[in-house]
Amino acid sequence: MIEIVLILFAPVIGGFMYGFERVVRARMQNRQGPPLLQPFYDMYKLLNKQAFIVNPYHTILGIMHFVTLWVVVAFIILGQNFLYVIFLHLLSTIFIILAGFSVKSIYSHIGSNRELLAAIAYEPILIMLAVGFFLINETFSISAIRENSPSIIALFLLFLAYLMVIPIKLKKSPFDASEAHQEIVGGVEIEFSGLFFEFIYMAKWLEYVFVYALLMLFMGSNTVLGLALALFIFFVINLVDNSTARIKMTHLIKIVLSVGLTLGVVNLIGLSYV
């Protein structure tokens, strides 16, 4: 029962997280910041705006991106297969990349290219994360991972590698080159407007739920400790976002693939021999 409620309200939870993040970011910059419900005001405004459809596939792929992400979050909450969750999440990323390539806007194409390169950079780390959990729990099932004791000590290097994935997925500095707001005007989301932009906006919220739900798996059965870890990482990510500048896409790939991949491989080798 609680799972169904959580799944239904997953976008709302993500919206609150996004609103809270905007407040936290403003306070870190010594500003007052928008109200907590600001994302929902944005949604309500977008509902009343005129919507342009560039082409039908673009719009449908945008909606599919949102729906697939929701299914991914539902699978995490229901405790399904970890590998399945990761590949379905990749599918949702592929949808938004295809949507970006389906229009003529150059910014959209650049955004899609960068999104694809970012996916190449972080996807191996997510798969190694699944392998790491498999080596400890002997199964890919998320519900089994949730029943076991915290595995953050055994997977500490993979945890560090996963910390590099979070800013890429949430489009935070220094790894926000795929969105790059004032440079390529949002990348793939540039041609969405009105009602159809709402799906992209909500997908952004679901991305928050996805990332922090995966983070909570490190704490296993201890939900309170998991929430505390998620809150702590939330502040760290925002602090890093506020204090660093954007780096180039090539640097992103080099840093994430070299450091992240090395950390992951060392951790996996350690796990299989110890």
Place this chain on the structure above:
Amino acid sequence: MFKKYRKKSPWILHYNAGSCNGCDIEILACLSPKYDLERFGVINTGNPKQSDIFLVTGPVTLRCRERLIELYTQMPEPKVVIAVGSCTSTGGVFRDMYNVENGLDRYLPVDVYIPGCAASPELIIDGVVKSLEILEQKTKEMEKPFQLFREASLDDGVVNRRNSALKVGEDDAKN
């Protein structure tokens, strides 16, 4: 019930139509910690397809006219245009020069004029808050039903639809 929340999320598109950057710096100052426009929900999007308020600075030089109109047409309704600074309102010190149009209102329907050279952040905040009222009014007007044609007249028993198209605003004046 939710209608009062409509004006709580204005997203801004900022375009420099040949300004000297004085007003641009003041607009950026509005978003900075001291004045903090984001507490009204304002985001500087830079994407015309997702924005509500069009902030224009500069006296509209001949080179930038096409892009100005293109950006305006790419914005979805309802939208508000704000002319920031003396140059954009009237031409300012560049008035009647060979390479500028005298002000923005030759090309776009301007809703709010913000005076000053450069316009101070306080005035810009005032202008944006004023434009929120206009935005809400425009949203209401979009929802109103309106007639395109008046009732057809009968000439000698023949239905005549000639000249039955309503002019802009004629329907409102009648009601």
